[in-house]
Amino acid sequence: MAALTSLYLDHLATLRRQAEAALERSGHDALLIASGIEKYAFLDDRPYLFQPNPHFKHWLPLPQHPHCWLAVRPGRKPRVVYYQPDDYWHVPPSAPGGEWVEAVELVVIREPEDAAQALADLVTPRAAILAEADAALPGLVPNNPEALLNLLHWARGVKTPYELAQLRAASRRAAPAHIAAREAFLAGASEAEIHRAYLVASGHTDRDLPYGNIVGLNEHAAVLHYQYQDQARPAESRSFLIDAGAQVNGYASDITRTWVASGHAEFADLIAAMEGAQLGLVDEVREGVDYRDIHLSAHRRTARVLREAGIVAMGEEAMVAEGVTKPFFPHGIGHLLGLQVHDVGGFMASETGGVADKPEGHRYLRLTRPLQAGMVVTIEPGLYFIPTLLKQLRASPQAALVDWARVERLARYGGIRIEDDVVCRAGGEAPENLTRDAFAALG
Known part of the structure; x- marks a missing residue:
């Protein structure tokens, strides 16, 4: 615990340096960040699941705390306005506690509107206020200055040692749940039953997962973001794809595995x-490598699998050049990972903004930056048998080079995706595979 506290305090010091430098460069004198508000369904009194402002939970391990604020002032401790209502309808937030409390100036409020008074001395024409529009209070109107956001988003791509510790913990939380899901599949469970086994083993509920679990049996594995979970057990459980993560202090893991009976x-x-x-693609995660090159490498490696499996009778380079791999692998190789499952800043050309273009014809890639030491990315190649894309391939000039009988046999299994969370290291050192390490630790 002492080591984690030290990492957190170092993390906070890093964020303060970055924020103060960004404020100076963008011409602002204070940074105010709202955690966000609870949102309600239209014409209803039921709230949606709270989703915190990622800028807020970057500083504080408070992912379930609406109506709070953080203020950063150069040369002074951050101020935290902590909302703790006197509520008997719901369990209110606990009293402020943890390693962050001693590092901040703490103000506890009972009503959301009290935040305006608690921050009134910092609200000037040169204050940067980061929040959604609905978090506004009298005198506290979000302006989200683009120049400042660009600097913060670019910096957030590289994780601090504290953040890497949270991401390792998130992988360790997810790994035993993936094993429990596999065991449920092999026992003939339904998609809904497999999902419940995952929740029990991870200690999560649907409310606090980092994203909705993708749990697909048989042909459902061909739906990239399959959103349902059948209650009924299939007549035959042939294959199983699960894309599911876990969350620790607001940091996510994102892991996919495919199994077969x-x-x-x-x-x-x-x-x-x-x-x-x-x-092989994981091993390509090295400092200075353009992530777009890893994506294109994934298509070459997929082409090799298709050729060696006898699915497509073409040379690998020709297969990629003529777009034959795309119907089988239609998504990007991965994305940045951290406070958000698809973390921000993936398309930035530099710290001042701009866009680093995707490779032509590859519109679903979510990261186009060169890799830096400390970045955490996913590596998730796939090979699917998606009816609508196969129909397009059948109508193409390359259709005669596809073994359609084999495709028809394999389509019964839906598809394959294998995804690991990977840390880029400095100086050409081999990457750290958070996912494989977490599974290996289970023995």
């Missing part, structure tokens, strides 16, 4: 081939 050797061989391709 015994007696399905052809698809099992295809999973093994994709596993080899995925591990």
